[in-house]
Amino acid sequence: MTDMQVQRHAPIREQVANILRDAIVDQRLTPGQLLVERELCEMTSASRASVREALRQLQAEGLVESHNGRGTSVTVISTATARHVYQVRSSLEGLAARLFAEHASDQDRAAFRAAVTELAEETAKGADAAALLKAKSRAYDVLFRGCGNPVLHQTVQTLQHRVTRLRALTLAQEGRAERSADEVTAIADAVDARDGEAAQAAAMTHVEEAARVMLAAAEGPPSH
Incomplete structure (x- = not known):
């Protein structure tokens, strides 16, 4: 677990929260898993106080939930919650x-295209889920920061950690990573053409396809 331990030069509470958040997103800490403070202290080399502060932060983000003195567990994203998140994502x-x-500047357009190209290249070479998630997050960060609406950006940030968890689950489905990269490339093509309507349609299609894959996986294979 040495790669997960706290770096002593970083703010401890924030670093512990980052470590645990990453572990939840990539499912080293699985949905519904009871989180034992002693084990989390060993995982992060942090004190119980720092772990508790980090857990409170993650609870506020909706990633963990407290059970009235009976411990804390990783939040399970229900099918209904996933559907609601995708509905909001599609619009935003x-x-x-x-x-x-x-409205984006030429510099932001170039940065978005570069980030999308990086995502496509990482996908083509079969990069792991963590690398794909980081590449995709970079592309969306450029998009939201450059859209010219800070309220929209702030609103999206409140959903970001749940969105990342859902992305990790959908990218694990066969063929989804390649289709996802193609869909994001379609957004970049519309951006380059300065076609707002096409960009909006491409972005919404991308989210709707992710929702379809996620909900189909949650329901499981059809019975015969």
């Missing part, structure tokens, strides 16, 4: 893509 990301296509 569609609007962000439209605004970005219509």
Whole structure:
């Protein structure tokens, strides 16, 4: 667990929260798992006080839940919650893509295209889920920061950790990573054309496809 231990030069509470958040996203800490403070202290080389502070932060983000004195566990994302998150994502990301296509600076457009190209290259070489998630997050960070609406950006940030968990689950489905990269490339093509309507449609299609894959996986294979 040495690669997960706290770096002593970083703010401890924040670093512990980052470590645990990453472990939840990539499912080293699995949905529904009871989180034992002693084990988390060993995992992060942090004190119980720092771990408790980090857990409170993660609870506020919706990643863990407390059970009235009976411990804390990783939040399970229900099918209904996933559907609700995707509905909100579709609207917000569609609007962000439209605004970005219509108003972004040339510098931001170039940065978005570079990030999308990096995502496509990482996907083509079969990079692992962690690398794909980071590449995709970089692309979306450029999009949201450059869309010209700080309220939209702030609103998206409140969903970001749950969105990342869902992305990790969908990218694990066969063929999804390649299709996802193609869908994000379509957004970049519309941005380059300064076509706000097409960018919005491409962004919403991307989210709707992710939702379809996620919900189909949650329901399991059809019975015969």
